Amino acid sequence: MKHTLSIMDSSGDRKTQWDENDPASMEEARQLFDAIRASGGQVFYEQKDGVGGGRVKEFDPKANMIGVPLLIGG
Amino acid sequence: MIGWPWKTSSADRAERLLRANLTALQRADLKEHGYFFVTGGQSRLPYRVGPKKTVWLLAPGVWSKPAGSFCVYPLAHVPAPDVMLAHALSIQHDERSFCSVAAFYPYSPDLWYGIIPILRAADMLRGTNYESFCYTREVLPYRPPVHHRF
Numbered sequence: 001m002k003h004t005l006s007i008m009d010s011s012g013d014r015k016t017q018w019d020e021n022d023p024a025s026m027e028e029a030r031q032l033f034d035a036i037r038a039s040g041g042q043v044f045y046e047q048k049d050g051v052g053g054g055r056v057k058e059f060d061p062k063a064n065m066i067g068v069p070l071l072i073g074g
Numbered sequence: 075m076i077g078w079p080w081k082t083s084s085a086d087r088a089e090r091l092l093r094a095n096l097t098a099l100q101r102a103d104l105k106e107h108g109y110f111f112v113t114g115g116q117s118r119l120p121y122r123v124g125p126k127k128t129v130w131l132l133a134p135g136v137w138s139k140p141a142g143s144f145c146v147y148p149l150a151h152v153p154a155p156d157v158m159l160a161h162a163l164s165i166q167h168d169e170r171s172f173c174s175v176a177a178f179y180p181y182s183p184d185l186w187y188g189i190i191p192i193l194r195a196a197d198m199l200r201g202t203n204y205e206s207f208c209y210t211r212e213v214l215p216y217r218p219p220v221h222h223r224f
Contacts, residue, residue, distance in 0.1 A: 008148065008156040012087025040149075042171070044163040050097030055167045066091070068160045069150035073177040074127065 005029050006046070007036065007067035018061070026061050033059045033067070040070035088155035095159060111137075112162045114169045123161045125154040129176075146176035 001020055006013040016032055018025035033056075036043055046064035047053040056065055093101055100110035109124035111132075122130035122140070127147035130140035148160050164172040 006091055008088070008150065008152045008160065010084060010151045010153075012084040012089075012153055012156065013091050042164065042168060044167055047095040050095065050100060053095070053163065053167055066095070066159070066163065068163060069148040069152065071146050071160060071164060071172070071175050072149050073175050074145050074147060 003029075003062065004046075004064045005032060005043075005067060006065070007032065008069055013066075020061055029061075030059045033065070036067040036069075042068045042071075044068065085153040085155060088153040088159070092155040092159045095162070110158075110162075112165050115166045116169045121161075121165050123158050123165070125158060127157060129161050129165070131178075142178055142180040144173070144176035144178055146172065 002017050003020070005016045005018075007016070016029050018029040020026070033043060043056040044066050045052055045054045045056055045060075046066055056063070093104070096104065096110060100112070103110040109122055112121050112123055113119070114121060120132045121144075122132055122137075124130075128143045128145050131142045131144060133141040146161070146164075147157060152160075161172075
Protein backbone atom coordinates (compact mmCIF):
# COMPACT_ATOMS: atom_id res chain seq x y z
CA MET A 1 0.00 0.00 0.00
CA LYS A 2 1.31 3.44 -0.93
CA HIS A 3 1.65 6.32 1.50
CA THR A 4 2.53 9.95 0.94
CA LEU A 5 4.65 12.63 2.58
CA SER A 6 3.53 16.07 1.34
CA ILE A 7 6.17 18.71 1.99
CA MET A 8 5.11 22.35 1.73
CA ASP A 9 7.22 24.37 -0.70
CA SER A 10 6.94 27.13 -3.29
CA SER A 11 5.13 24.82 -5.71
CA GLY A 12 2.35 24.21 -3.18
CA ASP A 13 3.54 20.85 -1.97
CA ARG A 14 5.98 18.20 -3.07
CA LYS A 15 4.67 14.68 -2.65
CA THR A 16 6.92 11.72 -1.97
CA GLN A 17 5.33 8.30 -2.13
CA TRP A 18 6.59 5.01 -0.80
CA ASP A 19 5.42 1.45 -0.59
CA GLU A 20 5.58 -0.43 2.69
CA ASN A 21 7.07 -3.36 0.79
CA ASP A 22 9.71 -1.28 -0.98
CA PRO A 23 12.56 -0.48 1.43
CA ALA A 24 14.32 1.82 -1.04
CA SER A 25 11.38 4.21 -1.48
CA MET A 26 10.67 4.08 2.24
CA GLU A 27 14.27 4.97 3.07
CA GLU A 28 14.10 7.94 0.69
CA ALA A 29 10.96 9.19 2.45
CA ARG A 30 12.55 8.63 5.84
CA GLN A 31 15.52 10.78 4.84
CA LEU A 32 13.18 13.58 3.75
CA PHE A 33 11.33 13.25 7.05
CA ASP A 34 14.60 13.52 8.97
CA ALA A 35 15.64 16.52 6.87
CA ILE A 36 12.43 18.38 7.76
CA ARG A 37 12.87 17.67 11.46
CA ALA A 38 16.54 18.61 11.35
CA SER A 39 15.70 21.97 9.76
CA GLY A 40 13.30 22.76 12.60
CA GLY A 41 10.13 21.89 10.72
CA GLN A 42 7.27 19.78 11.99
CA VAL A 43 5.51 16.78 10.48
CA PHE A 44 1.83 16.11 11.06
CA TYR A 45 -0.44 13.24 10.18
CA GLU A 46 -2.74 14.01 7.28
CA GLN A 47 -6.33 14.62 8.35
CA LYS A 48 -9.29 13.19 6.48
CA ASP A 49 -12.02 15.83 6.51
CA GLY A 50 -10.57 17.31 9.65
CA VAL A 51 -10.55 13.98 11.49
CA GLY A 52 -7.41 12.41 12.87
CA GLY A 53 -4.14 14.25 12.66
CA GLY A 54 -1.45 14.80 15.25
CA ARG A 55 2.23 15.54 15.42
CA VAL A 56 4.60 12.88 14.11
CA LYS A 57 7.77 12.50 16.17
CA GLU A 58 9.18 9.45 14.40
CA PHE A 59 8.77 8.38 10.80
CA ASP A 60 5.60 6.32 10.46
CA PRO A 61 5.78 4.16 7.32
CA LYS A 62 2.07 3.34 7.52
CA ALA A 63 0.73 6.90 7.50
CA ASN A 64 0.20 9.84 5.18
CA MET A 65 2.01 12.89 6.51
CA ILE A 66 2.45 16.61 5.89
CA GLY A 67 5.78 18.38 6.34
CA VAL A 68 5.58 21.98 7.57
CA PRO A 69 8.63 24.26 7.35
CA LEU A 70 10.03 25.92 10.45
CA LEU A 71 7.60 28.48 11.84
CA ILE A 72 8.97 31.77 13.12
CA GLY A 73 7.32 34.69 14.85
CA GLY A 74 7.29 38.14 13.34
CA MET B 75 -12.19 28.19 -5.25
CA ILE B 76 -11.20 31.28 -3.32
CA GLY B 77 -10.32 34.44 -5.21
CA TRP B 78 -6.72 34.69 -4.08
CA PRO B 79 -5.27 37.86 -5.64
CA TRP B 80 -2.05 35.96 -6.27
CA LYS B 81 -3.75 32.86 -7.67
CA THR B 82 -1.27 30.48 -9.26
CA SER B 83 -1.01 26.78 -9.92
CA SER B 84 1.07 26.43 -6.76
CA ALA B 85 -1.72 28.08 -4.79
CA ASP B 86 -4.15 25.63 -6.43
CA ARG B 87 -2.10 22.69 -5.24
CA ALA B 88 -1.75 24.15 -1.78
CA GLU B 89 -5.46 24.85 -1.61
CA ARG B 90 -6.31 21.26 -2.51
CA LEU B 91 -4.09 20.06 0.32
CA LEU B 92 -5.66 22.58 2.69
CA ARG B 93 -9.23 21.61 1.81
CA ALA B 94 -8.48 17.90 2.18
CA ASN B 95 -7.44 18.52 5.79
CA LEU B 96 -10.40 20.66 6.85
CA THR B 97 -13.80 19.71 8.17
CA ALA B 98 -16.90 20.43 6.09
CA LEU B 99 -17.71 23.42 8.30
CA GLN B 100 -14.20 24.84 7.94
CA ARG B 101 -14.36 24.38 4.17
CA ALA B 102 -17.67 26.23 4.07
CA ASP B 103 -16.21 29.11 6.13
CA LEU B 104 -13.17 29.20 3.87
CA LYS B 105 -15.32 29.37 0.75
CA GLU B 106 -17.65 32.01 2.11
CA HIS B 107 -15.31 34.22 4.11
CA GLY B 108 -11.75 33.27 3.16
CA TYR B 109 -10.96 32.18 6.71
CA PHE B 110 -11.94 29.41 9.10
CA PHE B 111 -11.88 28.66 12.81
CA VAL B 112 -9.82 26.11 14.69
CA THR B 113 -9.71 25.17 18.36
CA GLY B 114 -6.45 25.11 20.25
CA GLY B 115 -5.47 21.53 20.96
CA GLN B 116 -4.44 22.23 24.55
CA SER B 117 -6.16 25.44 25.62
CA ARG B 118 -9.42 24.80 23.65
CA LEU B 119 -9.43 28.53 22.82
CA PRO B 120 -10.86 29.56 19.44
CA TYR B 121 -8.56 30.91 16.72
CA ARG B 122 -9.38 32.42 13.34
CA VAL B 123 -7.03 31.39 10.54
CA GLY B 124 -6.96 33.58 7.45
CA PRO B 125 -4.71 33.97 4.39
CA LYS B 126 -2.17 36.11 6.24
CA LYS B 127 0.64 35.46 8.62
CA THR B 128 -1.44 36.62 11.57
CA VAL B 129 -3.88 34.36 13.39
CA TRP B 130 -6.60 35.88 15.53
CA LEU B 131 -7.13 34.67 19.05
CA LEU B 132 -10.81 35.12 19.84
CA ALA B 133 -12.62 35.65 23.08
CA PRO B 134 -15.26 32.90 23.20
CA GLY B 135 -18.53 34.22 21.83
CA VAL B 136 -16.95 37.29 20.22
CA TRP B 137 -16.23 36.40 16.62
CA SER B 138 -16.06 39.78 14.94
CA LYS B 139 -12.87 41.13 16.47
CA PRO B 140 -9.78 39.56 17.95
CA ALA B 141 -8.68 39.57 21.56
CA GLY B 142 -5.21 39.45 20.14
CA SER B 143 -3.26 38.13 17.21
CA PHE B 144 -0.38 35.74 16.84
CA CYS B 145 2.08 36.61 14.12
CA VAL B 146 3.89 33.56 12.82
CA TYR B 147 4.85 32.31 9.37
CA PRO B 148 6.83 29.49 7.75
CA LEU B 149 10.50 30.16 7.08
CA ALA B 150 10.06 29.19 3.43
CA HIS B 151 8.31 30.70 0.44
CA VAL B 152 4.99 28.87 0.37
CA PRO B 153 1.56 29.85 -1.01
CA ALA B 154 -1.03 31.35 1.32
CA PRO B 155 -3.12 28.16 1.67
CA ASP B 156 0.00 26.35 2.89
CA VAL B 157 0.52 29.05 5.50
CA MET B 158 -3.09 28.57 6.62
CA LEU B 159 -2.67 24.81 6.85
CA ALA B 160 0.59 25.20 8.78
CA HIS B 161 -1.20 27.50 11.22
CA ALA B 162 -4.17 25.18 11.60
CA LEU B 163 -2.13 22.01 12.13
CA SER B 164 0.17 23.71 14.61
CA ILE B 165 -2.68 25.19 16.62
CA GLN B 166 -4.58 21.91 16.72
CA HIS B 167 -1.72 19.55 17.42
CA ASP B 168 1.21 21.57 18.74
CA GLU B 169 -0.31 24.67 20.29
CA ARG B 170 2.41 25.08 22.86
CA SER B 171 5.15 25.41 20.24
CA PHE B 172 2.94 27.63 18.11
CA CYS B 173 2.39 30.05 20.99
CA SER B 174 6.00 29.98 22.07
CA VAL B 175 7.41 30.91 18.65
CA ALA B 176 4.71 33.41 17.71
CA ALA B 177 4.77 37.08 18.52
CA PHE B 178 1.56 37.93 20.36
CA TYR B 179 -0.12 41.30 20.01
CA PRO B 180 -3.05 41.97 22.33
CA TYR B 181 -5.90 44.04 20.86
CA SER B 182 -8.98 45.62 22.31
CA PRO B 183 -8.22 46.11 26.00
CA ASP B 184 -11.85 45.45 26.91
CA LEU B 185 -11.74 42.02 25.30
CA TRP B 186 -8.22 41.48 26.51
CA TYR B 187 -9.20 42.00 30.14
CA GLY B 188 -12.08 39.59 29.63
CA ILE B 189 -9.84 36.87 28.31
CA ILE B 190 -7.15 37.13 30.97
CA PRO B 191 -8.66 34.45 33.25
CA ILE B 192 -8.96 32.11 30.28
CA LEU B 193 -5.37 32.68 29.25
CA ARG B 194 -4.22 32.21 32.82
CA ALA B 195 -6.06 28.89 32.98
CA ALA B 196 -4.59 27.85 29.65
CA ASP B 197 -1.16 28.82 30.85
CA MET B 198 -1.54 26.77 34.01
CA LEU B 199 -2.44 23.79 31.84
CA ARG B 200 0.67 24.37 29.79
CA GLY B 201 2.82 24.75 32.86
CA THR B 202 4.51 27.74 31.25
CA ASN B 203 5.13 31.26 32.33
CA TYR B 204 2.16 33.50 31.62
CA GLU B 205 4.31 36.44 30.55
CA SER B 206 6.18 34.32 28.04
CA PHE B 207 2.93 33.06 26.56
CA CYS B 208 1.21 36.40 26.36
CA TYR B 209 3.88 38.57 25.03
CA THR B 210 6.80 37.62 22.95
CA ARG B 211 10.22 36.12 22.96
CA GLU B 212 13.42 38.00 23.53
CA VAL B 213 14.09 38.18 19.76
CA LEU B 214 11.21 40.64 19.42
CA PRO B 215 11.40 43.20 22.19
CA TYR B 216 7.73 44.11 21.87
CA ARG B 217 6.02 44.98 25.11
CA PRO B 218 2.42 46.06 25.40
CA PRO B 219 1.61 49.56 26.60
CA VAL B 220 1.58 49.97 30.36
CA HIS B 221 -2.22 50.08 30.58
CA HIS B 222 -2.37 46.52 29.17
CA ARG B 223 -0.39 45.18 32.06
CA PHE B 224 -2.05 43.65 35.05
